[in-house]
Amino acid sequence: MTRVPLEGKVLNENDRLAADLRLGFQRHGTRCVNLISSPGSGKTMLLERTLASFEPGRRVAVLTGDIQTDNDAQRLARYGFPVRQITTGGACHLDARMVSTALAEWNPEEIDLLLIENVGNLVCPTSYDLGEEARVVLLSVTEGEDKPLKYPATFNRADLVLLTKLDLLPYVPFKMELAREFILRVQPHARILEVSCTTGLGLDTWRQWLDAAAALPQPA
Amino acid sequence: MHEMSIAGSMLEAVRAESARHNARVLALGLKIGELSGVDSESLRFCFDALVTGTDLAPLSLQIEHLPWRHRCLPCDRDFVVLDYRTECPLCGSPNTELAGGKELEFAYMEIEET
Numbered sequence: 327m328t329r330v331p332l333e334g335k336v337l338n339e340n341d342r343l344a345a346d347l348r349l350g351f352q353r354h355g356t357r358c359v360n361l362i363s364s365p366g367s368g369k370t371m372l373l374e375r376t377l378a379s380f381e382p383g384r385r386v387a388v389l390t391g392d393i394q395t396d397n398d399a400q401r402l403a404r405y406g407f408p409v410r411q412i413t414t415g416g417a418c419h420l421d422a423r424m425v426s427t428a429l430a431e432w433n434p435e436e437i438d439l440l441l442i443e444n445v446g447n448l449v450c451p452t453s454y455d456l457g458e459e460a461r462v463v464l465l466s467v468t469e470g471e472d473k474p475l476k477y478p479a480t481f482n483r484a485d486l487v488l489l490t491k492l493d494l495l496p497y498v499p500f501k502m503e504l505a506r507e508f509i510l511r512v513q514p515h516a517r518i519l520e521v522s523c524t525t526g527l528g529l530d531t532w533r534q535w536l537d538a539a540a541a542l543p544q545p546a
Numbered sequence: 547m548h549e550m551s552i553a554g555s556m557l558e559a560v561r562a563e564s565a566r567h568n569a570r571v572l573a574l575g576l577k578i579g580e581l582s583g584v585d586s587e588s589l590r591f592c593f594d595a596l597v598t599g600t601d602l603a604p605l606s607l608q609i610e611h612l613p614w615r616h617r618c619l620p621c622d623r624d625f626v627v628l629d630y631r632t633e634c635p636l637c638g639s640p641n642t643e644l645a646g647g648k649e650l651e652f653a654y655m656e657i658e659e660t
Contacts, residue, residue, distance in 0.1 A: 327572060328659075332563060332652040336555055336576070419548050450548035452583035453650060475630060478614075479583035482644075511630040514640065 340454055343422035347429075347457025354434040358442065359536070360456050362480060363464035364473075365446030368490040370398045371523045372464065372532075373443060377405035379533055385438040389428050391420040391445045398443065408432060419450035422457060439536070448473065452480045466491040467498055471505035478512040485517065486535060492522040552584060552650070553592040559652065560602060569657035573606045579649035580614040614647035 335341055351358050361369050373388060380386055387408040390398040399411035410432075412424050425442065442458065444451040463484040465473055468491055474481040481487065487509050489502070502520075509516055519535065521528035556574065564571045578586050586609050597605045614627040618634035619641045625634065627647070633640045 327656050328569075329654050329656050330563075330567065332559070332575070332655045334559070334652055336552055336559070336650045336652060339555060339558075417548070417551065421551075449583060449585075453548060453552070478630070479581040479648075482581050511632070514632055514642075 337453060337455075340422045343426055344455035344457040347422055347426060348459075350434055351440070351457060351459070354437070356434055356437045356440055357460075358440040358456070358458040360442045360444060360451075360458035360461045361464065362444045362448070362451045362461065362484075363446060363466075363490075364448045364469065367446070367464040367466040367469065368523060369443045369446065369464055370401055372488070372490065372521070373402055373441060374405070375523045375526075375529055376441070376533070376536070377402060377407055379529065380405075380407070382406060385436055386441065387432065387437045387439075388441045388443065389420075389425060390443040391424070393418070393445060408437075414445060418445055418447045419454050420444050420456060421454045425456050448477045448480050452477075452483060460485040462486045462488060464488045464490050465505065465509075467495050467500040467502075467505075469500075471501050472508055474505070474508040474512050481509055481512045481516070484509075484513055487513075487516050487518045488532065489518065489520045490523070492520050492527050493524045549585060549589040550592040550596075553589060553596050556593065556652075557596055557602065560605065560655070563655055564657070567657055567659075569659050571602070571605060571655050571657050573608055573656035575608045575610065575653035575655065577610050577612055577649045577651045577653050579612045579647040581647035582650040584650055586611065610653060612646060612649050615645040616642040617645040618642050 363369055388402050389410050389412055391412045392398055393414050396411040399409050402409040410428050412428050442456055461483055463481055506518055509518055519528055519531055521532055560571050560574055578584055590607055593607045597603050615624050616627050616632050617624050618639055620639045621634055621637050624645050632642055634642055
């Protein structure tokens with residue numbers, strides 16, 4: 327028996343496809359944001375409010391991932407921007423190949439901002455690079471404020487953490503300061519924003535972040 | 547349960563390497579970091595489920611766990627992050643950066659010439 331070294335990442339194929347996607351996005355001036363959260367944290371609602379805030383003609387597109395149904399795509403299509411549902415048929419995350427396939431029928435030059443709503447899951451999407459420029463993790467106040475400590479891998483990769491459903495704060499025992507402390511413990515550089523899609527709290531700042539993310543200098 | 551698709555990717559690599567070395571693979575060594583987002587027990591379960599009853603069996607999976615590490619920029623030293631504490635244990639500086647823990651990498655294979 328011989329032991330031979332074996333190098334390389336296990337998700338090498340996904341990373342390769344994600345690198346291709348990233349290169350394509352950069353070439354076409356498309357900024358891609360990957361939204362991750364547990365089911366029911368408000369990703370779709372946030373996207374609805376976000377799309378509603380864009381002026382018609384703004385070159386925004388959405389890919390939305392779910393295990394089954396195209397309910398989210400139907401909800402999002404009302405706003406007049408291109409939306410495509412990715413139904414994973416059981417897979418608990420989106421991978422770079424699914425994104426690549428879903429994008430094939432669109433002209434990438436016509437998209438300035440691509441919003442990807444990942445499958446609702448705080449674990450599995452973490453390991454899969456989709457070629458995004460920024461990763462946003464949502465945490466709603468109806469969840470435990472210790473989620474960042476329970477899922478450090480996910481929060482560690484977040485560029486921005488959105489605390490959502492702030493309008494429900496009076497009715498739940500969620501401790502905001504603790505949540506912020508836990509987020510910063512697993513990702514000291516994370517930006518944190520508080521939003522409510524019901525009252526509109528924080529949505530302007532979120533839009534500003536999105537616009538700023540869409541204006542970030544591109545890496546060489 | 548993304549461990550099933552990860553286990554599938556690992557077996558693709560095993561088949562490719564097996565063909566390349568013209569050898570039977572007896573064991574696969576893997577490095578899994580604390581921040582990889584992969585649960586090694588469910589990975590092992592999926593791996594065994596995919597291997598059982600195929601021409602790859604018996605094939606063992608040997609996992610090395612790697613800790614979450616940060617590097618202190620002022621001290622230029624690595625340290626293991628314990629209890630989510632990312633500040634430097636030596637000088638107390640919060641000016642540290644990730645130095646390890648996201649690994650999901652192959653390490654080695656044990657093969658037998660056929």
